[in-house]
Amino acid sequence: xxxxxxxxxxxxxxxxxxxxxxxxxxxxxxxxxxxxxxxxxxxxxxxxxxxxxxxxxxxxxxxxxxxxxxxxxxxxxxxxxxxxxxxxxxxxxxxxxxxxxxxxxxxxxxxxxxxxxxxxxxxxxxxxxxxxxxxxxxxxxxxxxxxxxxxxxxxxxxxxxxxxxxxxxxxxxxxxxxxxxxxxxxxxxxxxxxxxxxxxxxxxxxxxxxxxxxxxxxxxxxxxxxxxxxxxxxxxxxxxxxxxxxxxxxxxxxxxxxxxxxxxxxxxxxxxxxxxxxxxxxxxxxxxxxxxxxxxxxxxxxxxxxxxxxxxxxxxxxxxxxxxxxx
Amino acid sequence: xxxxxxxxxxxxxxxxxxxxxxxxxxxxxxxxxxxxxxxxxxxxxxxxxxxxxxxxxxxxxxxxxxxxxxxxxxxxxxxxxxxxxxxxxxxxxxxxxxxxxxxxxxxxxxxxxxxxxxxxxxxxxxxxxxxxxxxxxxxxxxxxxxxxxxxxxxxxxxxxxxxxxxxxxxxxxxxxxxxxxxxxxxxxxxxxxxxxxxxxxxxxxxxxxxxxxxxxxxxxxxxxxxxxxxxxxxxxxxxxxxxxxxxxxxxxxxxxxxxxxxxxxxxxxxxxxxxxxxxxxxxxxxxxxxxxxxxxxxxx
Numbered sequence: 001x002x003x004x005x006x007x008x009x010x011x012x013x014x015x016x017x018x019x020x021x022x023x024x025x026x027x028x029x030x031x032x033x034x035x036x037x038x039x040x041x042x043x044x045x046x047x048x049x050x051x052x053x054x055x056x057x058x059x060x061x062x063x064x065x066x067x068x069x070x071x072x073x074x075x076x077x078x079x080x081x082x083x084x085x086x087x088x089x090x091x092x093x094x095x096x097x098x099x100x101x102x103x104x105x106x107x108x109x110x111x112x113x114x115x116x117x118x119x120x121x122x123x124x125x126x127x128x129x130x131x132x133x134x135x136x137x138x139x140x141x142x143x144x145x146x147x148x149x150x151x152x153x154x155x156x157x158x159x160x161x162x163x164x165x166x167x168x169x170x171x172x173x174x175x176x177x178x179x180x181x182x183x184x185x186x187x188x189x190x191x192x193x194x195x196x197x198x199x200x201x202x203x204x205x206x207x208x209x210x211x212x213x214x215x216x217x218x219x220x221x222x223x224x225x226x227x228x229x230x231x232x233x234x235x236x237x238x239x240x241x242x243x244x245x246x247x248x249x250x251x252x253x254x255x256x257x258x259x260x261x262x263x264x265x266x267x268x269x270x271x272x273x274x275x276x277x278x279x280x281x282x283x284x285x286x287x288x289x290x291x292x293x294x295x296x297x298x299x300x301x302x303x304x305x306x307x308x309x310x311x312x313x314x315x316x317x318x319x320x321x322x323x324x325x326x327x
Numbered sequence: 328x329x330x331x332x333x334x335x336x337x338x339x340x341x342x343x344x345x346x347x348x349x350x351x352x353x354x355x356x357x358x359x360x361x362x363x364x365x366x367x368x369x370x371x372x373x374x375x376x377x378x379x380x381x382x383x384x385x386x387x388x389x390x391x392x393x394x395x396x397x398x399x400x401x402x403x404x405x406x407x408x409x410x411x412x413x414x415x416x417x418x419x420x421x422x423x424x425x426x427x428x429x430x431x432x433x434x435x436x437x438x439x440x441x442x443x444x445x446x447x448x449x450x451x452x453x454x455x456x457x458x459x460x461x462x463x464x465x466x467x468x469x470x471x472x473x474x475x476x477x478x479x480x481x482x483x484x485x486x487x488x489x490x491x492x493x494x495x496x497x498x499x500x501x502x503x504x505x506x507x508x509x510x511x512x513x514x515x516x517x518x519x520x521x522x523x524x525x526x527x528x529x530x531x532x533x534x535x536x537x538x539x540x541x542x543x544x545x546x547x548x549x550x551x552x553x554x555x556x557x558x559x560x561x562x563x564x565x566x567x568x569x570x571x572x573x574x575x576x577x578x579x580x581x582x583x584x585x586x587x588x589x590x591x592x593x594x595x596x597x598x599x600x601x602x603x604x605x606x607x608x609x610x611x612x613x614x615x616x617x618x619x620x621x622x623x624x625x626x627x
Contacts, residue, residue, distance in 0.1 A: 122403055
């Protein structure tokens with residue numbers, strides 16, 4: 001299986017490659033990719049240099065152009081595709097049919113991966129993208145169980161890639177407008193979810209309220225450590241209950257399921273975290289490299305768990321939807 | 328220029344079969360909507376409850392002169408759900424496609440691209456038109472200007488805007504009704520049936536914010552986009568979509584019809600809507616290129 005690792009910056013790209021990434025994924029410095037934050041991402045020159053560095057070390061570069069193009073500005077997305085191809089990218093990760101169509105028509109030599117943002121989760125949907133655009137690999141939505149992934153792989157003839165570590169989207173990606181409803185900025189159109197400029201921490205006599213565009217996403221007692229108000233990981237009231245209605249503030253760690261995902265026919269494992277620094281990326285990639293190598297050598301689950309012990313995103317973890325009970 | 332048409336979208340909520348039948352009887356007889364989308368789009372587990380009642384509802388609507396469109400699931404997963412999509416796509420009627428799963432089965436034949444399909448720009452719209460899309464109701468987060476931009480670039484496609492109802496904001500593999508009641512999706516006990524407009528989700532400070540409907544998350548507020556007919560025509564919009572809520576949808580559709588025909592002023596149309604038993608405050612931020620929750624101008 002290929003280990004696909006995050007590279008938010010050229011420095012992180014080098015760290016990931018040196019730590020044993022089979023491939024890195026990254027994007028340009030604009031709204032064409034789903035991690036559009038200040039200080040992140042690559043200029044065209046940096047991308048070309050990143051590809052040279054990765055190739056020299058035996059790693060591949062997958063360029064994410066995976067937001068949906070805005071009306072009247074489609075050329076920005078198509079230009080990003082052309083630039084990625086010119087940089088020698090090994091694959092383009094896309095979700096918008098306009099972008100997919102452009103790659104298929106103009107850059108048939110570039111591998112096409114279907115982004116998780118396209119939310120393709122059935123043999124029919126995946127077959128459509130494969131037949132129409134020649135998509136070679138599909139990044140699976142984070143709402144499928146391992147059994148469902150195994151069944152899916154038996155019915156498609158393209159590669160599949162599954163998230164194993166990092167953030168956890170509980171809504172089907174590419175189908176979620178919660179962030180734009182509250183803040184006006186969205187993953188699909190702007191490449192951001194619960195953006196920092198909409199966040200405020202307001203203190204009163206009860207403690208601290210973490211708010212997004214004025215909506216209270218969580219509250220903390222005086223002195224209690226505060227979390228980032230990601231919309232679907234907040235506490236709310238519904239019926240007569242108060243709590244983490246959608247999902248607890250947890251992150252995904254499916255390290256213990258690597259062998260299961262391999263048995264389910266998954267081709268590539270994806271680590272999330274393009275917003276993370278080089279130390280984090282290097283550490284996580286190294287651990288998953290060792291774990292994946294151990295799985296390939298036939299080590300047991302206890303050994304894998306030992307290798308991955310201590311890998312966490314500073315809080316609680318879950319195997320998410322991979323276990324059916326999550327639903 | 329022909330008049331702007333009204334579409335009644337599919338019911339998102341788990342209404343009992345008798346309620347669905349009653350609802351559509353009244354729609355058939357009284358609502359000035361030209362097109363009615365029927366079928367389950369949110370949760371395949373509910374389909375055994377409503378499946379038996381659709382043939383009678385469809386016949387009744389068609390006898391009343393409505394064009395019936397068969398809506399397909401937004402997030403199909405199981406073999407049974409996928410089979411139901413293939414069956415609907417084989418029908419001679421127009422079909423609302425809400426996931427690319429339906430495209431191979433519908434290939435080349437006319438369909439409506441529903442709001443769950445990601446059609447965000449004119450190039451994507453043109454691509455879908457090539458696949459058979461005759462009408463497109465773009466994702467709800469797009470503004471009037473953005474949809475107008477698509478319409479201007481795709482003159483052969485009917486563009487429709489989501490104009491009324493709680494906004495469909497997200498869909499998940501996880502059932503929030505089940506989770507709230509300490510159950511799993513696989514043994515959900517269909518608790519979503521208790522909430523005819525979805526269950527309100529308030530912030531810890533008591534602010535109305537969202538609503539859950541099984542695997543779906545909606546806005547708590549009711550999108551009530553009331554444009555003038557000239558404004559819509561100027562942007563090339565040909566239809567408005569009204570999404571069923573438990574309030575008087577006949578009155579809603581009559582109000583929109585009167586507004587679009589120039590027989591009702593903007594302010595009075597908004598006032599009439601605000602007097603109905605809506606599950607939340609009226610908003611229209613998305614249509615106005617603002618955050619979705621931004622409120623419609625105050626009604627005196």
